[in-house]
Amino acid sequence: MHISSLPSPYGIGTLGKEAYRFVDFLYEAKQSYWQILPMNPTGYGDSPYQAFSTFAGNHYLIDLDQLMEEGWLKQEDMWEFSWGTSQEQVDFDLMYRQRLLVLRRAYERFILSPNRAFLEFVTKEKSWLREYALFMALKDSYDGAVWSSWELPLRLHEEQALKAKSAELKYEITFHYFLQYEFFLQWNRLRDYCRSKGIQLIGDVPIYVPHDSADAWANSSFFQLDEARIPTAVAGCPPDDFNEDGQLWGNPLYNWQAMKEDGYRWWLRRLKAAARMYDVVRIDHFRGFESYWAVPYGDPTARTGKWMPGPGTEFIEVLRKKLKGLSFIAEDLGFLTPEVIALRKASGFPGMKVLEFAFDPREPSDYLPHTYDSNCVCYTGTHDNATLMQWYDELPDECREFADRYLALTEEEGIHWGVIRGGMSSVSELFIAQMQDYLALPGTARMNEPGRVNGQNWRWRMLPDALTPALCARIREMTECYGRAPKKEAE
Numbered sequence: 001m002h003i004s005s006l007p008s009p010y011g012i013g014t015l016g017k018e019a020y021r022f023v024d025f026l027y028e029a030k031q032s033y034w035q036i037l038p039m040n041p042t043g044y045g046d047s048p049y050q051a052f053s054t055f056a057g058n059h060y061l062i063d064l065d066q067l068m069e070e071g072w073l074k075q076e077d078m079w080e081f082s083w084g085t086s087q088e089q090v091d092f093d094l095m096y097r098q099r100l101l102v103l104r105r106a107y108e109r110f111i112l113s114p115n116r117a118f119l120e121f122v123t124k125e126k127s128w129l130r131e132y133a134l135f136m137a138l139k140d141s142y143d144g145a146v147w148s149s150w151e152l153p154l155r156l157h158e159e160q161a162l163k164a165k166s167a168e169l170k171y172e173i174t175f176h177y178f179l180q181y182e183f184f185l186q187w188n189r190l191r192d193y194c195r196s197k198g199i200q201l202i203g204d205v206p207i208y209v210p211h212d213s214a215d216a217w218a219n220s221s222f223f224q225l226d227e228a229r230i231p232t233a234v235a236g237c238p239p240d241d242f243n244e245d246g247q248l249w250g251n252p253l254y255n256w257q258a259m260k261e262d263g264y265r266w267w268l269r270r271l272k273a274a275a276r277m278y279d280v281v282r283i284d285h286f287r288g289f290e291s292y293w294a295v296p297y298g299d300p301t302a303r304t305g306k307w308m309p310g311p312g313t314e315f316i317e318v319l320r321k322k323l324k325g326l327s328f329i330a331e332d333l334g335f336l337t338p339e340v341i342a343l344r345k346a347s348g349f350p351g352m353k354v355l356e357f358a359f360d361p362r363e364p365s366d367y368l369p370h371t372y373d374s375n376c377v378c379y380t381g382t383h384d385n386a387t388l389m390q391w392y393d394e395l396p397d398e399c400r401e402f403a404d405r406y407l408a409l410t411e412e413e414g415i416h417w418g419v420i421r422g423g424m425s426s427v428s429e430l431f432i433a434q435m436q437d438y439l440a441l442p443g444t445a446r447m448n449e450p451g452r453v454n455g456q457n458w459r460w461r462m463l464p465d466a467l468t469p470a471l472c473a474r475i476r477e478m479t480e481c482y483g484r485a486p487k488k489e490a491e
Contacts, residue, residue: 001435002037003061007464011083012090015186016063025467027197029475030485035202035432046092046458049206053214055128055273057183060095072106089459107178121181133176135214137169146212148229155229198486203278207285208235208251222259222266223252233294236302246302247451256311264318275326286330287340316347329377355423356381356391359403369426378428380437383447387436388416390443416440424482
């Protein structure tokens with residue numbers, strides 16, 4: 001469950017008391033991991049996978065109550081703003097219009113006497129923070145326009161132009177310093193609390209970054225961009241049984257040769273930053289490291305793309321050598337060739353098994369629990385899947401009958417509990433279920449429907465009274481039954 005899906009009186013889940021309450025719930029239910037979506041500042045479509053920076057934190061998630069406790073906000077500030085009327089969905093349009101206004105109110109008080117910790121944070125994180133804050137200040141000054149439309153010296157990241165703009169926009173740049181300082185201050189407190197309860201955090205690192213990001217702007221030589229900094233080819237997926245046009249993601253592709261010549265330092269910096277936030281990192285679209293689907297820029301669909309070689313084993317070995325203390329999960333879903341499977345096995349990273357993909361009796365499936373080896377992570381579904389209840393309702397009759405037989409599903413136990421039992425009882429190293437599935441929620445609670453802009457994606461929120469003692473006891477009982485409870489209490 002993502003942070004944004006937590007209950008909150010301010011329109012979106014935050015790093016505040018409900019996050020701590022959820023950690024307490026996980027602890028009482030004998031859980032060991034909490035997996036979240038990317039935590040970066042969201043851009044186009046409000047997607048966590050389309051962020052303005054791979055290093056920065058999402059300021060929407062800053063808890064306003066903690067800012068009040070620190071003295072940067074007052075209760076009357078809260079009364080000036082609307083936070084929406086729905087407890088079950090985030091209103092991102094409202095967030096976009098209102099959130100920065102109230103955060104700016106806090107900044108105006110804070111900046112009158114910034115503390116030593118803030119100054120130390122800015123110095124410590126300067127390798128990414130200065131570029132990001134300047135990027136955001138410039139973007140604001142251009143009314144949100146994509147950076148490839150800025151004046152040429154700024155677009156080309158010329159040093160003299162950047163110095164002049166840094167001086168001109170100093171106040172706005174420092175505002176973004178403040179947002180990142182508060183985000184990481186609150187995040188580190190929450191992470192410390194998770195550790196005290198024995199809860200490990202699983203973070204998500206998207207394989208690609210958007211073109212309209214500080215990463216692509218400040219590191220253009222590492223991307224397939226032309227002299228005007230426009231992509232020459234973009235990322236996507238080929239046509240398949242689910243989408244005859246494929247998926248056109250639009251992210252710029254990496255210049256893997258330039259990255260190799262630089263020792264893959266940008267990727268190492270990125271993953272070292274993730275290691276400071278999470279205990280385990282899920283690498284999105286792992287198959288893209290073996291080969292990736294390249295679509296000519298400007299083409300309307302992904303049909304015209306072609307497979308191009310990725311960095312392969314050499315890149316994975318660099319990660320293993322340089323990031324020895326970090327655990328990974330390889331998101332190895334999608335079209336898997338023998339070469340992709342071999343790369344995943346060579347990496348040693350556990351892959352993913354999704355139960356919702358398992359029950360087509362017409363063909364053998366590697367997602368059926370009896371086919372697993374232990375080096376995998378079993379999921380009911382991911383953020384891109386239907387909720388279990390929606391999935392079951394929409395299954396073709398023969399698939400539903402197979403799932404019923406295989407998992408011994410009954411209405412008396414609860415369809416969702418039967419599927420969860422199937423995953424819990426597998427030999428997978430780790431089992432993860434979406435909170436929506438534990439709550440038996442319908443399709444309206446689905447987190448994302450890939451390839452569609454439907455006004456619902458990324459918006460689901462859990463109701464404040466959802467975490468009941470009965471639910472906690474049921475999860476704990478099943479976790480203990482299948483030997484997945486922690487072996488010892490957290491200190």
